[in-house]
Amino acid sequence: EAGVAQSPRYKIIEKRQSVAFWCNPISGHATLYWYQQILGQGPKLLIQFQNNGVVDDSQLPKDRFSAERLKGVDSTLKIQPAKLEDSAVYLCASSRGGGGNQPQHFGDGTRLSIL
């Protein structure tokens, strides 16, 4: 079974530029998550999708971050414009469903550096 795929692996941009990350979840997984992990901290949930609908985006800074999951499969996370504090690893995860008995499977993330 192929794992969660993310690209790019690394990205360096200047502040105020825009950037996008792509995620392809495990086949058949209905629930998709985006996390932000700042150096030295645990991952923090940004947004959760069930199929192509948003379940929770309460921690997504909506003035600069946006995410979509068209057709309930792939997803993109965008930052526009980027700030210095957005430097972090952005992780995508997926699970079969959103219940507590469903483990999440993570990709290796995109490491974003803002200059």
Place this chain on the structure above:
Amino acid sequence: DAKTTQPNSMESNEEEPVHLPCNHSTISGTDYIHWYRQLPSQGPEYVIHGLTSNVNNRMASLAIAEDRKSSTLILHRATLRDAAVYYCIRYSGAGSYQLTFGKGTKLSVIP
């Protein structure tokens, strides 16, 4: 609020068993206990999860206290590849279950 308490760090000798403790004293009846680990430069990796009964899989065992206020992740024979940050997570939610990561326990394995 991670809702779990773990030691910041632990050490183990290679090929010895490791017991990683976690306290979750405010757990509710519908909360699952999930364990993930994260190696450097990788995303978190699912290890094991349980609700009330002890659980075993190919990676580890999970022992859950009878009152469910604490649990222990057991690695039966630590290897150098087990050196990672281990997160104990109370997987809870009304409607949508969400993982809230704390700081975890950094496990060092001594050859």
